Amino acid sequence: MIIVLKPNTPEAKIDEVTEIVKKLGYEPKIIKGTEHTVIGAVGDEHFHQSLERLKNYPYVQNVLPIQKPYKLASREFSSKNTIVKIGKESVGGGEFRFIAGPCAVESYEQMHAATKDIVEAGVNIVRGGAYKPRTSPYAFQGLGEKGLEILKAMKDEFGVAIITEVVGVTHIEKVAAVADCLQIGARNCQNYHLLEMVSKVDRPVLLKRGMSTTISEWLSAAEYLVVNGCPNVILCERGIRTFETATRSTLDVGAVAVAKQESHFPVMIDPSHAAGKVNLVTPLACAGIAAGADGVIVEVHPDPVSAFSDAAQQIKSSEFADFIKSVMPFVKAAKKK
Ligand code: PEP
Numbered sequence: 001m002i003i004v005l006k007p008n009t010p011e012a013k014i015d016e017v018t019e020i021v022k023k024l025g026y027e028p029k030i031i032k033g034t035e036h037t038v039i040g041a042v043g044d045e046h047f048h049q050s051l052e053r054l055k056n057y058p059y060v061q062n063v064l065p066i067q068k069p070y071k072l073a074s075r076e077f078s079s080k081n082t083i084v085k086i087g088k089e090s091v092g093g094g095e096f097r098f099i100a101g102p103c104a105v106e107s108y109e110q111m112h113a114a115t116k117d118i119v120e121a122g123v124n125i126v127r128g129g130a131y132k133p134r135t136s137p138y139a140f141q142g143l144g145e146k147g148l149e150i151l152k153a154m155k156d157e158f159g160v161a162i163i164t165e166v167v168g169v170t171h172i173e174k175v176a177a178v179a180d181c182l183q184i185g186a187r188n189c190q191n192y193h194l195l196e197m198v199s200k201v202d203r204p205v206l207l208k209r210g211m212s213t214t215i216s217e218w219l220s221a222a223e224y225l226v227v228n229g230c231p232n233v234i235l236c237e238r239g240i241r242t243f244e245t246a247t248r249s250t251l252d253v254g255a256v257a258v259a260k261q262e263s264h265f266p267v268m269i270d271p272s273h274a275a276g277k278v279n280l281v282t283p284l285a286c287a288g289i290a291a292g293a294d295g296v297i298v299e300v301h302p303d304p305v306s307a308f309s310d311a312a313q314q315i316k317s318s319e320f321a322d323f324i325k326s327v328m329p330f331v332k333a334a335k336k337k
């Protein structure tokens with residue numbers, strides 16, 4: 001940490017702050033400028049009391065960390081791109097990956113029709129929520145265990161890998177028994193207890209960025225997963241909350257580029273939840289791909305008009321192959337296969 005003192009802090013006060021730094025267990029290194037004095041505090045905050053309290057000290061202007069809050073998730077920790085396996089499919093290895101499926105698992109027939117179209121389009125990772133975090137408690141909350149059974153049937157019949165969301169710690173075991181990858185939704189990005197518990201079940205995790213989390217907070221959430229035993233994280237930008245209302249959320253393509261530079265984990269985009277409208281999904285997907293995404297997770301439904309949730313943004317599954325065709329020039333331009 002670096003402690004920046006206010007201009008022209010008297011010597012006696014510099015000594016006072018230095019003593020506090022020592023008392024808290026850090027080694028102080030004093031650098032005197034013409035106006036400002038800066039004290040470098042050497043030591044690991046993990047083992048000592050926080051220096052943050054000095055922000056409340058009258059002569060202290062600021063207390064700044066030198067290191068990033070995320071270490072294991074950072075590029076400095078691993079210069080090689082991490083490749084995450086979802087079943088037999090890999091994400092982040094230079095090959096572009098598509099994941100598709102309905103917002104929610106609604107019935108066997110609905111999942112079967114969607115999965116058939118997805119597989120025919122050449123995609124082998126299927127999404128679908130059995131547990132749905134909904135904005136309103138009165139909206140459809142998912143089929144729960146019945147939904148998991150339907151997802152299991154898709155695995156058995158089509159040999160696809162499954163990704164589905166975990167909304168609470170009590171579901172983790174049951175979801176992990178079916179899912180090849182666990183999704184942490186935007187609303188739970190910073191639910192640290194859930195992240196901790198999800199890390200214990202030996203499944204990769206697709207971590208959606210929270211609607212109001214900064215990139216640093218999002219990567220710190222990824223750090224939580226790694227520290228607690230999950231080294232296989234896929235970051236997913238799904239749009240953030242801004243003043244704009246023309247789209248459901250604002251797809252932060254800048255965050256894709258930043259996350260790719262800052263972290264070794266693969267980055268996917270979810271243009272469906274960012275768009276909120278089906279006719280915006282393709283352009284947003286193209287933008288995310290151009291910004292460096294390793295894959296796209298997109299909502300498709302055999303009959304979007306009848307969807308129980310997110311009807312407006314789901315692509316008709318019979319048109320999923322056309323969606324792929326439309327975005328492939330961007331995948332090629334981004335030098336991915
Ligand atoms: C979803 O993927 O269906 C979902 C609820 O997404 P998000 O958490 O990004 O809103």
Ligand code: MN
Pocket residue numbers: 103104273299309310
């Ligand atoms: Mn949805």
